[in-house]
Amino acid sequence: MDDFEALASFAPDDEWRAALQRAPRRFFIPEVAWASPDQWIDKRADPHAWAAAVADDRPIVTQINDGDTPLTVEAVQRTTEYTCSCSAPSVVFACLHALDLHAHHRVLEIGTGTGWTAGLLAARLGDAKVTSIEVDSTLAGIAAANLDRAGLSPRLVVGDGAGGWSDGAPFDRVHATCGVRSVPGAWIAQTRPGGTIVVPLAAEFGTGLITRLDVIDDGTAVGRFVQEAWYMRMRAQRIVRTEWPWESDLDGEISTTRLDPRTIAAVNGGAAGVWLSAHLRNVDVLSWAPDPEGLIVHWLLESGLRAESWAAVDYRPGAAHFEVEQYGPRRLWDETEAAYVGWLRAGRPSLERLGITVTAGEVQRFWLDSPDHLIT
Ligand SMILES: C[S@@+](CC[C@H](N)C(=O)[O-])C[C@H]1O[C@@H](n2cnc3c(N)ncnc32)[C@H](O)[C@@H]1O
The missing domain is CATH 3.40.50.150 (Vaccinia Virus protein VP39)
Structure with a gap:
């Protein structure tokens, strides 16, 4: 054939x-x-x-x-x-x-x-x-x-x-x-x-x-x-990063969360992905499993050359609370958790119900069901 x-x-x-x-x-x-x-x-x-x-x-x-x-x-x-x-x-x-x-x-x-x-x-x-x-x-x-x-x-x-x-x-x-x-x-x-x-x-x-x-x-x-569908990014809009927070000695603010960080790590596109992207512009997500005991560190990184903010959340097997470290002017884990809970509160709307409006000024707004019902 x-x-x-x-x-x-x-x-x-x-x-x-x-x-x-x-x-x-x-x-x-x-x-x-x-x-x-x-x-x-x-x-x-x-x-x-x-x-x-x-x-x-x-x-x-x-x-x-x-x-x-x-x-x-x-x-x-x-x-x-x-x-x-x-x-x-x-x-x-x-x-x-x-x-x-x-x-x-x-x-x-x-x-x-x-x-x-x-x-x-x-x-x-x-x-x-x-x-x-x-x-x-x-x-x-x-x-x-x-x-x-x-x-x-x-x-x-x-x-x-x-x-x-x-x-x-x-x-x-x-x-x-x-x-x-x-x-x-x-x-x-x-x-x-x-x-x-x-x-x-x-x-x-x-x-x-x-x-x-x-x-x-x-x-x-x-x-x-x-x-x-995944496509390689247009050159000017690629992720550019020259420093990684785990290579620096900066300490962030410590708190805890009850939301299992693996829930966010598992969001890979779909309606939840759109909802989170709509609320958290310019954030990249990485998960890292550094030891065989089951520790997983879930990173949220503001993207771009001058990006400062990051958050790291540790998943430890059996823990009731998970440690959160957040650095920079944005509180990326707090933003993520609030956006994810917002998607759940809205009744987990499906991808078919979501849409986007873009203006010539390159402002992107996401909506639910119709363009006059903006979610961001
Ligand atoms: C997935 S490939 C395109 C596949 C193509 N349509 C085909 O049929 O083979 C993405 C292409 O976009 C090009 N590209 C990336 N940034 C671009 C830009 N700013 N302007 C024009 N082309 C760009 C890349 O060089 C690459 O060739």
Whole structure:
């Protein structure tokens, strides 16, 4: 079975199936790559394994560390910084479906990567209606060659997609294929009122959420969550940290909590993740199990270069109260506990009931059931 036959079932309709036939995934995967989560593929050494991975519903990593480290099996196993991949086909098509394309639409993609999504868009709409922007010029060059193999030539721009591409605005659809903590105002400004933005929102307490936003004529965008999916973050919005609190000798304020910290550690996306992200902006969550006796330290870290606040909560087996240490101007554990209890008090609302409004000033507000019922 070739990759078209294997992947056709992910295409939501006949038009997308035709686009897939024109832009098959195999044209966009390099000869050596890392098929997530655990397989090194090498087309020359094992063409069958390579073809099977291409035809599988897995992301395929094609770059690490912004290309500063060559992609080798040893390097990819050492790093956590995947910086380009050809996303899993089911997720690619879920996003394309959410775009709700019509033949006349002009589309801007942010994050060309391998060029596969741009190729599918160009096969569906025609080259002239598709622009894709990529921050990394090496990746953009590879994408152009991949697209050429499929006989496709959408406009490829090298630049920082956080600013969109004003020369081509307004667009009917904007599709980001890198994750964002906050939706750049430029994307809203460059989308025609009534148009749609599909973007992976990289929520702080979770895996990431494919979000579909409709642009209103007052420069705001209102949206709901399509499904969970993790995407690598847009360069400017990555977590940047040069110091870790456990490496410093700063002492925080000590208190205790009865809420089991593992409850928060287990929040991984979903409605609770959105609720916590909505209340605690710019916080990263880490859990650390330093000893075999069962001690788990649960860290909450304010993110960003100048971030000061942190909290550490120790889970000890059998304890009725758990020790909390909090440092800095924010009390991150108190904020987290209050937000989690708020979600429980609201009756554990599901993901389908939550939504987001973004203004051109990049203020993001989350709501329950309808945009006039803000939760933050
Ligand atoms: C998951 S990959 C995109 C996959 C791609 N759509 C495909 O079909 O292969 C994310 C891409 O976003 C790019 N990227 C990250 N930050 C960016 C930015 N600020 N502007 C444009 N592209 C960016 C990365 O270099 C990477 O190629």
